[in-house]
Each structure stands twice: as C-alpha cells, then as structure tokens.
Amino acid sequence: MSLNQANKFGFVINPSRLIDYDSSDRKVRDYVTLREPSFKLCFACGGCTAACTAGQHTSFNLRRMITYIRRGEIEPLRDEVTRCMLCGKCLLVCPRGVNTRNVVAVTAEAISKLDRNEL
Amino acid sequence: MKGTPKHVIVAGGGVAGMEAAGSLAEMGYRVTLVEKGEDPGGHLLQWHALFPDRRPADEVRSYLRKRIVHHNISIITRTTVEKIKYHPGGTVSVNLSGGTDEKADAVIVATGFQLFDAHRKEEYGYGIYDNVITSADLEGMFNRGRVAKADNSVPARIGLIHCVGSRDEKVNNNHCSKVCCVTAVKQAIEIREMLPSCEIFCFYMDMRMYGPYYEELYRESQEIHNVNFIRGKVSEASVNINNRLVIKVEDTLAGRPLKMELDIMVLMVGMEMEEAGAKLAEASGFKRGINRFLETGDHHYGNNLSGVRGVFYAGTCTAPMNITDTISHARAAVAETVRYLDGR
Numbered sequence: 001m002s003l004n005q006a007n008k009f010g011f012v013i014n015p016s017r018l019i020d021y022d023s024s025d026r027k028v029r030d031y032v033t034l035r036e037p038s039f040k041l042c043f044a045c046g047g048c049t050a051a052c053t054a055g056q057h058t059s060f061n062l063r064r065m066i067t068y069i070r071r072g073e074i075e076p077l078r079d080e081v082t083r084c085m086l087c088g089k090c091l092l093v094c095p096r097g098v099n100t101r102n103v104v105a106v107t108a109e110a111i112s113k114l115d116r117n118e119l
Numbered sequence: 120m121k122g123t124p125k126h127v128i129v130a131g132g133g134v135a136g137m138e139a140a141g142s143l144a145e146m147g148y149r150v151t152l153v154e155k156g157e158d159p160g161g162h163l164l165q166w167h168a169l170f171p172d173r174r175p176a177d178e179v180r181s182y183l184r185k186r187i188v189h190h191n192i193s194i195i196t197r198t199t200v201e202k203i204k205y206h207p208g209g210t211v212s213v214n215l216s217g218g219t220d221e222k223a224d225a226v227i228v229a230t231g232f233q234l235f236d237a238h239r240k241e242e243y244g245y246g247i248y249d250n251v252i253t254s255a256d257l258e259g260m261f262n263r264g265r266v267a268k269a270d271n272s273v274p275a276r277i278g279l280i281h282c283v284g285s286r287d288e289k290v291n292n293n294h295c296s297k298v299c300c301v302t303a304v305k306q307a308i309e310i311r312e313m314l315p316s317c318e319i320f321c322f323y324m325d326m327r328m329y330g331p332y333y334e335e336l337y338r339e340s341q342e343i344h345n346v347n348f349i350r351g352k353v354s355e356a357s358v359n360i361n362n363r364l365v366i367k368v369e370d371t372l373a374g375r376p377l378k379m380e381l382d383i384m385v386l387m388v389g390m391e392m393e394e395a396g397a398k399l400a401e402a403s404g405f406k407r408g409i410n411r412f413l414e415t416g417d418h419h420y421g422n423n424l425s426g427v428r429g430v431f432y433a434g435t436c437t438a439p440m441n442i443t444d445t446i447s448h449a450r451a452a453v454a455e456t457v458r459y460l461d462g463r
Contacts, residue, residue: 043286045324045352046369055369055376064374093242093354097288 024072027119031110032069032103039103041096042066048090048100058083062090062100069107074114081108124149124191125224125460128213130200130399133161134183134442135434136229138449139456141186143227146457150192151221153213155199155395159187161231167261169442170298170305171332179442199395202402203228203430209463211429214402224463225429225456228405228413229449230396232435235284235292235388242355243283243386250274250364250383251356253283254299257306257385266313266383274317274382277310278366279303280353281323285389294410296389296439300327303387304340311344320347320379322368330441349377356384390439403427413437423452431456 032039048062049055055062060083068076081104090100113119127143129136132154140152152159160183166176187194195215202214203226213221237245237253244251249269252260260266268274281303285296300323307319326348328334340346351368359365363380370377392411400407405425406414413436416424423431433452434445 043324044371046350046371047352047354049369049371050351050354050367050376052376061369061374063369063371093289093352095282095287095289095352 019071019073021071025074026072028074028077028107028110028114029069029072031113031119032106035106035109036099036102038096038098039066039069041098043096045095047093047095048098051089051093053087053089054083054085060084062104065107066103074111077107078111081111126151126222127225127227127456127460128153128200128211128221128223129227129229129433130203130213131161131229131231131396131434131436132156132159132187132194132196133229133231133434134163134179134445135231135436135449135452136161136227137183137187138446139227139229139433139453140192141183141189142450142453143456144187144189144191146453148191148457148460150189151223152187152192152194153198153200153215154194154196157196159183159194159196162234162255163442165255165258165262167258168305168309170301171330171336173305173309200226200228200230200399202399203427204403205428205430209429223429225431225460227431227433227449227452227456228396228399228425228436229433229452230393230399230436232390232412232439233393235290235296235391237283237386237388239290240283240287240386243280243353243384244356244358244364245386248356248358248364248384250381251386252383253386253388254279254302254306255388257310261306261309261313266310266317268382272382273314276318276320276379276381277383277385278353278364278379278381279307279319279321279385279387280366281321281387282352283386283388284391286324292389292391292410294389294412294439295327297327297329298439298441299387299389300325301330301333301336303385304328304333304337304346306385307346308336308340308344311346318347319344320349320381322349322351322353322366324350324352330443351377390435393436396436403430405430410438412439423448423455429459431459 054060084104408414415422433449
C-alpha cells in the first residue's frame with residue numbers, strides 16, 4: 001500500500017523526530033570545529049541567545065544552533081544561519097570565550113560548500 | 120613530641136587557620152596565629168546560617184573560637200604574612216607586615232579566599248542599581264532579620280543569579296566555586312520562610328549539588344518552598360520606568376529568550392585567590408595553578424604540600440571548598456606538619 005493510499009484512510013506516517021546519530025552528517029561540525037576551534041567550548045548557558053537582538057524577533061537561537069551542528073542536524077541550520085545579523089553582541093557575553101560570530105559565519109560557509117558538494 | 124615544643128606559624132585566622140592552630144596546640148606545639156583582620160573568624164563572621172542543614176553560623180564560630188583559646192596559641196591580629204623562607208637547618212623565617220620577623224619550625228599557609236568583586240560584572244549593575252546585591256549582602260540582611268528593597272519596601276520577586284565570577288572567561292575565572300549553587304538554594308529557602316509571598320527564581324547553568332544532603336536541600340526547595348529554577352545565564356540587567364530590575368536570559372529548556380522583572384537581584388559571588396595570599400605566594404615563590412589558587416604538591420595524595428620544606432597548605436588558599444572540607448583539609452595539613460617535624 002502506498003503512502004498516498006494510506007492517507008485516504010485517514011492515516012499518515014509522520015517523519016521520524018529522532019536525532020539519528022548513526023546516520024546524521026557531522027561534516028559541518030568537523031568543518032566548523034577545524035576553522036573555529038573555540039566552538040568546542042560551548043556549555044549551552046544561553047547567554048548568547050539572551051543577548052541576541054535577532055533572537056528577540058525571530059526563531060534564531062545560537063545555543064540551539066550549536067547543538068544542531070554538534071549532532072549533525074543539518075536541515076535546521078539552513079534557516080538559522082540566515083537570521084544572524086553578525087552584530088557580535090553574543091561575543092561580549094559568552095563565558096567560555098567562544099567566537100560566536102565566527103561560528104555563524106563559518107557554519108554558513110560550510111552549508112554553502114555542502115550544497116556545492118565541496119565539503 | 121619531646122624537649123622544647125616546636126613552633127608553628129599559621130598564616131590566616133579563618134576556618135582553616137583556626138582549626139589548624141587548635142589541633143597543633145592540643146598536641147603540644149607552640150602556635151602563632153597571624154590574622155589580617157580585627158579578629159579571627161574569616162568569612163564565617165559575616166554569614167548567618169550554613170548549608171545544608173541551615174544551622175546558625177554562630178555555632179561553628181563558637182566551636183572555632185573555643186578551639187583557639189589555648190595557652191600554646193598566641194594570636195597576632197591586623198597583620199599579614201608577607202614572605203616565608205626555609206633555611207637549611209630547618210628554620211623557617213616569616214616576615215610580617217609592619218616589619219617584624221618571626222622564626223618557626225614550620226608554617227601552615229591558610230590565607231583563604233576572597234569573594235569575587237561583583238562590580239567587575241558591570242552588565243549586572245552591582246553598585247549601579249540599588250537593588251542588585253551579592254549573596255554576602257543577603258547574609259547581612261538575614262543577620263539584621265529583614266530582607267527589603269533599598270527603599271525599605273517588601274520585595275515581591277527575587278532572582279538569584281548563579282555563577283557570578285565563576286565559570287566565566289570574561290572575568291578570568293574558569294573555575295567553579297563549588298559552594299554557590301547550594302548557597303543559592305539555602306538562601307532561596309530562607310527568603311521564602313521570611314517572606315512567604317515572595318517569588319524566588321534561581322538562574323543557573325548547572326546545579327552542582329556535590330555534597331551530602333545538598334541534593335536533598337535542592338529537592339526540599341522545590342517540594343516544600345516552591346522555589347523556581349530557570350536554566351540560563353543572565354546576559355544583562357537594567358531598570359525600567361517603574362524602578363524594577365529587568366533581566367534578560369535564555370530559558371534554555373524552553374529554547375526561547377526570556378525577560379523578567381525583579382525587585383531584588385542577588386549575585387551569587389564566587390571564590391578567588393585572596394589578595395594577601397597571592398602576594399605572599401609571589402614573594403615566597405609558591406606555585407599557583409591556572410585558577411590562581413596555590414598549587415599543591417600532588418592533587419590526589421599531597422594536597423597540603425607546598426613544594427617548599429616546612430611549609431604546608433590548609434583550606435581555600437588551595438581551591439574553593441566548603442566549611443566541612445576546609446576543616447578536614449586543615450586537620451590533614453596538621454598531620455603533614457607533624458609528620459614533617461617528627462621526621463626531622
């Protein structure tokens with residue numbers, strides 16, 4: 001029975017919400033870690049997101065974005081990286097000294113390379 | 120111990136120094152306790168009650184005071200130890216502020232810690248906004264029996280901000296001060312008991328309930344006292360038109376930024392190497408760790424050893440620790456000192 005037919009009976013198959021760590025793609029993480037090693041230091045305090053102007057009005061959340069990168073969850077990143085205005089306020093807050101602005105810049109670079117099969 | 124009693128100088132009259140002096144004196148050693156303040160007692164003098172059992176700090180204060188009332192102990196106050204030097208033959212010379220020198224057979228360094236100066240986290244507004252206080256200031260309010268805003272009105276909501284001056288590269292303190300988490304929980308409960316209608320929020324990055332009965336106190340704060348916990352580091356505080364503090368934080372568990380008005384913001388200030396102790400270390404050639412506390416001979420089995428003959432470390436000059444561990448560490452320093460003196 002095809003998915004289309006299943007739908008006619010009022011059933012749908014939801015896409016998995018699992019973070020499938022065994023099949024996720026950590027190329028972006030490796031790229032970011034290599035080019036901005038301070039990325040490794042994030043301990044998810046959320047100070048960056050609290051300070052973030054973009055995050056007050058959009059779904060942008062740098063702390064969550066870093067977790068996505070670490071887990072190899074690429075899809076949500078495509079939207080996230082476009083929302084940061086690179087103002088650098090997060091840099092002033094980060095208690096671990098992560099170069100947060102560069103994390104965003106390098107992630108955007110990684111995504112575009114990924115899309116061109118260059119990663 | 121036979122013959123003339125050996126002489127030990129204890130640098131610092133806080134919890135560690137008092138315990139070390141008392142232990143040595145009862146074993147028959149002659150002790151000189153050097154304290155920089157008016158009286159021995161250290162930071163404990165300004166505390167109201169202690170975690171995790173919330174016993175009055177006065178009980179531990181009087182235990183320690185009795186400990187140093189001994190004919191073998193002489194106490195020098197308003198004085199710091201400026202330099203310690205071992206001389207071949209076994210004498211340890213000590214230079215005191217004011218220009219006097221003392222000689223001893225051994226020295227225990229117990230110079231302790233200092234609280235992080237909250238002015239340095241300017242974004243939290245300590246010294247700028249009236250109702251931003253430190254955890255030590257709050258103990259002062261408990262001592263006076265009243266928690267109130269600067270205008271003397273009753274607060275309806277208080278926020279306790281964890282990790283102020285700890286785990287923060289921006290103030291050059293990457294270390295965890297260990298005791299602030301449980302202090303916040305203790306203080307939250309105390310406020311709730313004094314002001315039952317006052318809402319309490321603890322803003323934490325990780326709850327580090329490392330000691331016996333700490334986790335139980337944390338649980339009690341939720342179960343009985345309705346203390347609220349929000350996981351996120353506060354990025355900044357400001358004051359709005361109603362003269363209430365406004366803080367910005369990410370509620371990291373909800374994954375969204377959060378703002379909240381507060382009547383009082385309490386900064387849980389961490390521990391740093393004490394300044395006079397740091398100068399002493401500099402002058403005497405004691406090694407310091409990356410956290411700027413004194414580096415001990417061995418982290419696991421020699422954490423009272425200084426690397427200099429005849430000199431031993433006790434208490435929070437080596438790392439942040441609670442009172443229980445400080446007293447144990449001071450006793451261990453005494454054991455090391457006695458072993459050294461007996462073996463000479």
